[in-house]
Amino acid sequence: MTRMLGWGMPEQGWRKGPWTPEEDKLLSEYVSLHGEGRWSSVARSSGLNRSGKSCRLRWVNYLRPGLKRGQLTPQEEGIIIELHAIWGNKWSTIAKYLPGRTDNEIKNYWRTHFKKKEKSTQKQEKRKHQLQLQQQQQQEYDMKNVLSQAAETSSEKMSESEGRQQMVLTNPNSEEQCMPVMYQDVASWLDTVGDDGISGGLWNLADDYTVAWIRQLCATN
DNA sequence: AAGGTCCCCAACCGCTTGTCA
DNA sequence: CTGACAAGCGGTTGGGGACCT
Numbered sequence: 001m002t003r004m005l006g007w008g009m010p011e012q013g014w015r016k017g018p019w020t021p022e023e024d025k026l027l028s029e030y031v032s033l034h035g036e037g038r039w040s041s042v043a044r045s046s047g048l049n050r051s052g053k054s055c056r057l058r059w060v061n062y063l064r065p066g067l068k069r070g071q072l073t074p075q076e077e078g079i080i081i082e083l084h085a086i087w088g089n090k091w092s093t094i095a096k097y098l099p100g101r102t103d104n105e106i107k108n109y110w111r112t113h114f115k116k117k118e119k120s121t122q123k124q125e126k127r128k129h130q131l132q133l134q135q136q137q138q139q140e141y142d143m144k145n146v147l148s149q150a151a152e153t154s155s156e157k158m159s160e161s162e163g164r165q166q167m168v169l170t171n172p173n174s175e176e177q178c179m180p181v182m183y184q185d186v187a188s189w190l191d192t193v194g195d196d197g198i199s200g201g202l203w204n205l206a207d208d209y210t211v212a213w214i215r216q217l218c219a220t221n
Numbered sequence: 222a223a224g225g226t227c228c229c230c231a232a233c234c235g236c237t238t239g240t241c242a
Numbered sequence: 243c244t245g246a247c248a249a250g251c252g253g254t255t256g257g258g259g260a261c262c263t
Contacts, residue, residue, distance in 0.1 A: 017257095037248090038248080090251090090252090091252065103250095103251075107253085
């Protein structure tokens with residue numbers, strides 16, 4: 001069965017995979033003679049056994065004159081960060097502000113350089129959550145010990161001075177009702193740990209230029 | 222040295238949008 | 243208005259090289 005693809009040509013027969021130098025030459029010559037556009041006729045007339053889609057992609061991302069090759073500059077990286085904050089994954093829109101760079105290139109760059117940072121941030125969040133749980137469990141455990149001791153001496157009320165932990169005993173046999181009213185602020189504790197421990201990872205991964213740019217962005221926002 | 226893992230990037234795929242008869 | 247086709251876009255995949263164990 002012959003399946004039709006988006007560009008109105010049969011799937012059978014089109015070459016796929018990496019382009020050869022000969023194919024590049026054919027495509028470049030054809031486009032320089034006839035101009036960009038009408039990609040399906042490029043596919044038919046140029047002698048290339050490639051779909052129009054494939055021809056367009058190859059031209060736009062690789063053969064088009066004026067394309068920059070190689071690593072993005074810190075300035076370009078900064079522009080990407082800033083524009084992505086505005087437009088999200090509108091790669092072609094972002095690409096318009098980076099002459100010589102393609103949407104595909106920017107998209108790939110974002111995925112490899114910033115997604116991993118996002119991933120590491122997620123790991124940090126997970127770690128933080130686990131620590132919170134551990135902290136909570138430890139406090140509950142401590143609390144049970146305190147309660148069991150307290151239950152021995154008193155079954156009424158126990159309160160400590162202001163600004164410190166406070167708890168209310170209603171029924172020593174019911175765990176739920178014995179939950180403390182006030183706990184130490186776990187988040188504030190995590191904040192103190194976070195500077196050189198938990199949240200340090202993101203900035204270790206980010207290069208200086210990125211950090212500088214993000215700081216600059218934060219300062220302007 | 223060899224096998225495994227990670228990273229980068231070219232290319233493909235499917236969906237959406239624009240244009241025209 | 244509608245359907246067909248062309249073109250564009252963003253997400254995803256897969257190959258190959260670099261790096262690690």
